[in-house]
Each structure stands twice: as structure tokens, then as C-alpha cells.
Amino acid sequence: MKIALVLGELFEETTQVLFSILGAIPYIVGYVAIILACMFIWKIVKRGLTPASGYNSRKTVTFGDESTVVSNTAASIISIVLIFVLWGAFTGSKLLPGFLHAPGPFVGDGSFSYTMEAANGATDTADVSVLVHPAGEKPDVFEVEQGDGIAKNDALVVQSYRSKLLRWDANDETTRKEGAKIVAVNGQPISKDNDVITDFARIALTDKGTLNVEPKKGVQMESIWLPAPEQVWGKLVTIATDGYQNVTLAQHLGFSLWRVVVGFLIGALVGIPLGYAMGLSDWFRGWFDPIVEFMRPVPPLALIPLVIIWAGIGEEGKVILLFLAALWIMAIAARSGVSGVNITKIHAAYSLGASKWQILRRVIIPNSLPEIFTGARVAMGVCWGTVVAAELVAAEKGVGKMIVSASKFQDTDIVMMGIILIGIIGFAIDVGIRQLEKYLVPWKGKS
Amino acid sequence: MSGLMINDISMRFDLPNGGSVQALKNVSLDIKSGELMSVLGPSGCGKTTLLNIVAGFLAPSEGQIVLNDQPVTGPSPERGMVFQQGALFEWMSVRDNVAFGPDMKGTPRAQSNKTVDRLLDIVGLQEFKEKMVYELSGGMQQRVALARCLANEPDVILMDEPLGALDALTREKMQSLVLDLWKETGKTIILITHSVEEALLLGERLLVMAPRPGRIHKEYRLPFADLGVGNDLREVKKHPDYATTREEILQMIWEMEEEIMGRAEGGN
Numbered sequence: 001m002k003i004a005l006v007l008g009e010l011f012e013e014t015t016q017v018l019f020s021i022l023g024a025i026p027y028i029v030g031y032v033a034i035i036l037a038c039m040f041i042w043k044i045v046k047r048g049l050t051p052a053s054g055y056n057s058r059k060t061v062t063f064g065d066e067s068t069v070v071s072n073t074a075a076s077i078i079s080i081v082l083i084f085v086l087w088g089a090f091t092g093s094k095l096l097p098g099f100l101h102a103p104g105p106f107v108g109d110g111s112f113s114y115t116m117e118a119a120n121g122a123t124d125t126a127d128v129s130v131l132v133h134p135a136g137e138k139p140d141v142f143e144v145e146q147g148d149g150i151a152k153n154d155a156l157v158v159q160s161y162r163s164k165l166l167r168w169d170a171n172d173e174t175t176r177k178e179g180a181k182i183v184a185v186n187g188q189p190i191s192k193d194n195d196v197i198t199d200f201a202r203i204a205l206t207d208k209g210t211l212n213v214e215p216k217k218g219v220q221m222e223s224i225w226l227p228a229p230e231q232v233w234g235k236l237v238t239i240a241t242d243g244y245q246n247v248t249l250a251q252h253l254g255f256s257l258w259r260v261v262v263g264f265l266i267g268a269l270v271g272i273p274l275g276y277a278m279g280l281s282d283w284f285r286g287w288f289d290p291i292v293e294f295m296r297p298v299p300p301l302a303l304i305p306l307v308i309i310w311a312g313i314g315e316e317g318k319v320i321l322l323f324l325a326a327l328w329i330m331a332i333a334a335r336s337g338v339s340g341v342n343i344t345k346i347h348a349a350y351s352l353g354a355s356k357w358q359i360l361r362r363v364i365i366p367n368s369l370p371e372i373f374t375g376a377r378v379a380m381g382v383c384w385g386t387v388v389a390a391e392l393v394a395a396e397k398g399v400g401k402m403i404v405s406a407s408k409f410q411d412t413d414i415v416m417m418g419i420i421l422i423g424i425i426g427f428a429i430d431v432g433i434r435q436l437e438k439y440l441v442p443w444k445g446k447s
Numbered sequence: 448m449s450g451l452m453i454n455d456i457s458m459r460f461d462l463p464n465g466g467s468v469q470a471l472k473n474v475s476l477d478i479k480s481g482e483l484m485s486v487l488g489p490s491g492c493g494k495t496t497l498l499n500i501v502a503g504f505l506a507p508s509e510g511q512i513v514l515n516d517q518p519v520t521g522p523s524p525e526r527g528m529v530f531q532q533g534a535l536f537e538w539m540s541v542r543d544n545v546a547f548g549p550d551m552k553g554t555p556r557a558q559s560n561k562t563v564d565r566l567l568d569i570v571g572l573q574e575f576k577e578k579m580v581y582e583l584s585g586g587m588q589q590r591v592a593l594a595r596c597l598a599n600e601p602d603v604i605l606m607d608e609p610l611g612a613l614d615a616l617t618r619e620k621m622q623s624l625v626l627d628l629w630k631e632t633g634k635t636i637i638l639i640t641h642s643v644e645e646a647l648l649l650g651e652r653l654l655v656m657a658p659r660p661g662r663i664h665k666e667y668r669l670p671f672a673d674l675g676v677g678n679d680l681r682e683v684k685k686h687p688d689y690a691t692t693r694e695e696i697l698q699m700i701w702e703m704e705e706e707i708m709g710r711a712e713g714g715n
């Protein structure tokens with residue numbers, strides 16, 4: 001019965017997810033359409049600019065020929081530009097010309113009329129003037145001509161993205177208490193479950209009989225949800241110079257990087273010899289195989305609570321966590337680097353007179369370097385992800401700490417800036433190790 | 448007595464399932480210093496096993512290898528190896544590969560440089576000295592492997608299908624090179640091959656092995672290796688005995704293969 005309950009819950013969740021996916025389909029289709037449209041336009045433009053040349057252009061079979069698929073630089077550039085254009089369009093970015101902006105929230109003057117019915121059945125109509133102002137401005141409340149009849153004209157000031165209740169009877173000759181009520185807005189009948197949408201706002205009748213005025217929001221995002229690109233850039237500049245919560249950006253980033261580098265180095269320093277021992281001795285292999293094989297699938301993030309319990313939230317705990325994240329990866333990389341050595345190389349070295357120590361130093365270690373570099377790339381990636389997550393949970397400094405405190409104050413621009421920096425640094429680490437690899441193990445993949 | 452003695456070698460591999468494979472049975476050979484011997488046989492007849500035992504990588508189940516009156520107990524620089532492929536150290540330059548043996552002994556650089564230069568001249572790779580081995584073609588890599596082996600001045604050179612992965616033309620050039628090196632250095636060479644032609648051209652003595660259990664089937668003494676030294680190998684192939692011997696050996700191996708097939712089918 002319990003299981004049936006759980007299954008029912010899971011089924012509900014699944015249907016919810018499926019509905020969200022269904023809802024997203026039009027957007028995905030639209031995005032794919034943009035990709036294809038750009039492709040066709042680019043192919044036509046390119047054919048006009050330069051006639052096809054090179055070996056691949058002479059191939060008649062390209063679909064399925066992996067060698068003809070080289071990442072298209074134009075596509076990469078367009079894709080990145082498109083991300084920024086969409087970002088700018090839906091945040092009303094000043095970097096974009098206005099015609100590219102998605103419809104924004106209504107700002108300015110609007111008006112509507114309401115029809116009131118008094119208890120005795122008499123009706124009258126009055127006008128409401130509405131001023132919608134952007135966030136941050138504080139315009140004065142203004143006065144309007146009261147007009148004649150039992151309903152008097154009203155004035156209302158609303159901030160965009162917000163809504164406001166209109167107590168229309170405040171100045172009228174008869175009030176809600178006396179049984180007066182609104183029956184129409186702009187001549188259209190209105191009721192509790194029948195809103196009226198005017199050219200600039202949605203007008204709803206509340207339970208208490210007042211009117212709720214909600215100016216149109218458009219389809220742009222409010223900056224507490226998604227700040228404009230220039231706002232994120234501006235935040236980067238201010239935080240780089242002034243810091244955030246008394247810690248400079250360089251300190252935040254420096255602490256995160258320092259933890260990763262120290263944790264990774266200690267992990268490699270222990271893991272590589274461990275991997276060698278496992279690759280060279282059946283006893284060590286047997287001893288550590290169960291440990292390594294058990295620890296490898298445990299995500300380092302799952303260790304965070306235990307590490308906090310044991311070592312607290314200081315530097316020590318974080319370095320231990322990253323050490324553990326790197327250790328198993330490096331041990332496994334070194335182990336497979338040793339096991340991967342071609343036996344003929346070992347035989348050749350022995351019959352050339354090498355001792356065991358010379359075999360280790362001159363054959364096994366160099367032969368394992370490509371694998372170790374592959375492991376180092378994976379380990380650095382995992383460490384970088386783990387340090388950010390650990391800082392989200394508990395830290396005083398660090399880029400993860402920065403974004404988690406910013407999120408508490410709804411400083412979405414800082415959160416976005418932090419995420420972008422995390423991405424850029426992670427990418428830079430990977431590129432750096434790849435360059436180092438090209439320089440230090442040029443023979444990789446060439447035996 | 449100088450020379451290589453293979454005394455009644457037998458080799459049985461125990462299999463994890465409890466069974467065993469008799470890879471070699473009562474193999475005896477007496478190879479004089481400076482002899483060039485080629486070994487031929489259908490695959491699985493124990494050629495590699497025999498070579499690994501002579502090299503000292505495997506201890507035979509029975510019998511003994513004696514080189515220059517010393518029993519063989521493990522690998523040693525006096526028995527050099529040339530493998531088919533992948534035995535060069537790709538993290539080293541051509542020079543460092545060739546100098547590997549002398550370096551292991553701690554030979555001073557000046558002296559090993561001389562050896563390297565001399566050997567690279569012989570194999571024709573002087574201008575590739577500073578290249579990394581992965582930048583070389585397969586044929587050049589095998590030349591490096593030969594030079595690396597010779598740099599150690601071994602008494603015996605053991606080659607396990609050293610030219611097996613090369614294309615026909617490169618292979619022919621390398622066969623000439625092996626013959627020239629043999630004459631020039633006077634080393635004892637045991638060369639395993641799959642190719643009957645190669646076995647004929649590169650064997651003063653030619654050993655045909657038979658499978659299950661691996662044993663010596665027939666031995667030939669041939670004139671072609673001597674004729675080939677310094678000469679065009681295509682001329683040697685015109686020798687009247689060449690074609691008849693080749694046909695005889697091909698027939699022999701073909702029959703062995705047939706028998707293996709028959710046994711495999713009968714066994715099922």
C-alpha cells in the first residue's frame with residue numbers, strides 16, 4: 001500500500017514533467033527553426049562569397065563521413081551572438097536597438113472607465129486615470145477633476161510589474177457599504193471571475209468589490225529574475241573594484257582556485273603512486289581495488305556533510321574534500337596508464353639490459369603520462385565543480401559563497417556574473433591542461 | 448663451446464579451466480655462433496613461445512637453453528630482441544631509442560653518440576636522429592629497432608616477425624638490410640616469419656615447425672642467404688632450387704593447416 005502511494009506520487013510527478021516538456025516544445029521547435037534558417041542563409045551567403053574548395057568539397061558522400069564534420073566557426077559565432085541577442089531582447093538591454101526588444105511592461109498614462117450601480121438601481125460612469133511608472137521612480141500622486149454624477153473620477157499611480165487596488169468609492173456619493181457595486185469596466189460587464197483586459201492593463205473585481213489594476217507586463221523579464229547583460233557587466237566592474245561584502249572579487253576567485261589547486265595536487269601526489277602500486281603489484285591491486293571501486297562512484301558532493309562534521313567549514317575541510325575528489329580519479333588513471341603498457345616495450349627494455357628501476361623510470365612512467373593527463377583533466381573538472389558546491393554549502397570566501405549570499409539578497413546580477421565566471425574559469429583550466437599535455441606528452445595517441 | 452644450445456625444451460601452459468596446452472615438445476637445436484636461422488610454421492605452433500624461452504622471458508617446463516656455456520635464466524643484453532611493432536619508446540627521439548642499451552649500462556654520452564652515429568649510418572637514418580619515433584614510417588621504425596638492438600652488441604639477435612607489418616616493397620628492402628647486417632656483424636640471428644619467401648631468403652638454416660604439440664618438423668640448409676648478401680634478392684629468387692624448395696615447404700605447411708582444420712572440425 002505504501003508502495004502504491006509512492007508509485008502514485010511518482011506517476012503524478014512524471015505527468016507534471018511531461019506537461020512541462022510539452023509546453024516547451026514550441027520554443028524548442030522555434031529555436032531549431034532559427035538554427036536551420038541561419039544555416040541556409042549562411043550556406044547561401046558563403047557560396048556567394050567563396051566557391052567551395054578543399055578536399056571535403058569534392059566528396060560526394062558526406063552524411064555519415066565523420067571526417068567531413070568539422071565544427072563550423074560561423075555557427076559557433078552566430079549561436080553565441082544569438083544567446084546575447086535573446087538575453088538582451090528579453091531584458092530590454094540598452095545594448096540592443098529598440099526594435100529587437102521583446103514587448104516590455106507598460107509604462108506611462110492610461111485610463112479606463114467604470115460603471116457603478118447604486119443600491120437603489122441608479123447607475124453612473126466615472127473615469128480612472130492611471131500613471132504606470134518604472135521601478136525606482138516615485139511620482140507624485142496627482143489630482144483629477146471629480147466630474148459630476150454619483151460616481152466620481154479617480155486617479156491611480158502604479159509601479160510597473162506591480163498591481164494596485166482602486167478604492168473607487170472613496171470619493172463617490174454612495175459607497176460599497178451602502179450596497180453600491182461595479183458592473184462594468186469600459187462598458188464591458190465585469191464580475192469576480194470575469195476580468196476586463198484594457199489596452200494597458202488587466203482590471204479585476206476583488207472579493208471586497210474593489211478593482212485590482214495590473215498594468216501589462218509584456219514578455220520581458222524583470223531584472224530580479226534576469227538582469228540585462230550590461231547590468232551583469234556593470235556588477236562585474238563594481239565588484240572587481242569594490243568587492244562584495246568586504247571581500248574583493250580576486251579574493252573570492254583566488255580562494256576557490258587555491259583550494260582546487262592544493263586539493264588536486266595533494267590528490268595527485270597520493271593518487272598517482274597509489275595507482276602505480278596497484279598497476280605493479282597484485283597485492284596492492286587486491287588491497288585497494290575494493291576501496292577504490294567503492295569510492296569512485298560516490299560523488300564528492302555526497303561527502304560534503306561528512307567532511308563538514310569532521311573537519312568543519314574551514315579551509316582544511318574543503319581541501320580534504322577536493323583531495324578525495326581528485327584521489328580516486330588520479331589513482332585509476334595511473335593504474336590504467338601502467339596496465340596499458342605494451343608488453344613488448346617491457347620485454348624490449350629488459351633485453352636491452354634495463355633494471356626494474358630503470359624500467360619504471362624510463363618506460364612505465366613515460367608510458368603512463370598520457371593517461372595521467374587525461375585523468376588530471378577529469379579531476380580538475382570535478383574539483384572545480386566540487387569546490388563551488390562546497391562553498392555554496394559553507395564558506396566565508398569563494399566564488400560559490402559569493403553567489404549564494406547574493407542569491408539571499410536577490411542580487412541576481414551577481415549570481416549570473418558568478419556563474420559566468422565559474423564557467424569561464426572551468427573552461428580555462430581545461431584548455432590550460434590540454435595545452436600542457438600537447439607540450440609535455442606530444443606522443444599521446446601516436447603509438 | 449660458443450653458440451646457442453636448445454636442449455630438449457618442452458613447454459606446457461596450464462589453462463585456468465584446468466586443462467593445458469602443449470606449446471612445445473622436445474625441441475632440441477644447436478645453433479653455431481654467426482648462424483642465421485629462420486623459423487617457419489603455421490600459427491600456433493609455438494614459434495613465439497620458443498623465442499620467448501630463448502630470450503629468457505619464459506622458463507621452459509622441461510629442458511634448458513645454454514648460450515656460450517652459460518644457462519639462460521632470464522632476459523639479458525647478450526640476447527637482443529626485435530619485435531614486430533610497438534616496441535619502440537615513442538617518448539624518446541630516434542637517438543635516445545638507439546642509445547637506450549648503452550644508457551642503461553651507464554656508457555658515457557660521447558661514446559654512445561659514436562655508436563648511435565655508426566648504426567644510424569648503417570640503417571640509413573642519420574638525418575632522422577633528432578626526430579621522435581612516431582614521426583617515422585613503419586619501415587623506418589623497424590630500422591630504428593634493428594639499430595637499437597645492435598647498439599647493445601648482443602651475441603644473439605631474436606626477431607619475432609620483425610617485417611610482418613611492412614608493405615611488400617619496404618619489406619624487400621629490409622630483408623636486404625637484415626642480410627647485410629648479418630654478414631657485417633657476424634651475429635647469430637633467429638628470425639621468425641610467416642612468409643615462406645622470407646624464410647628462404649633469410650635462412651642459412653630453415654626450421655619448419657609443426658603444431659600440437661609444437662615441434663621441429665623439418666630442417667633445411669639453404670644457399671640463398673649467402674647468395675643474397677650484397678645482391679639483388681630478386682636475382683636470388685631465380686635460382687633453380689628456390690622455386691622447388693618454396694613449393695615443397697608451401698605444400699608442407701598447407702597440409703599442416705589442413706590437418707588443423709580437420710581436427711578442429713572433427714573435434715566439434
Ligand SMILES: Nc1ncnc2c1ncn2[C@@H]1O[C@H](COP(=O)(O)OP(=O)(O)O)[C@@H](O)[C@H]1O
Nearest residue numbers: 460468470488489490491492493494495496497
Ligand atoms: N600465456 C599463454 N597461456 C596459454 N597458452 C598459451 C600462452 N602463450 C601461448 N599459448 C599457446 O601456445 C601455443 C603456441 O603459441 P605461440 O608460441 O604464440 O605460437 P606462434 O607464435 O607459432 O603463432 C598456442 O596454442 C597458444 O594458444
Ligand SMILES: [Mg+2]
Nearest residue numbers: 494495496607
Ligand atoms: Mg607468434
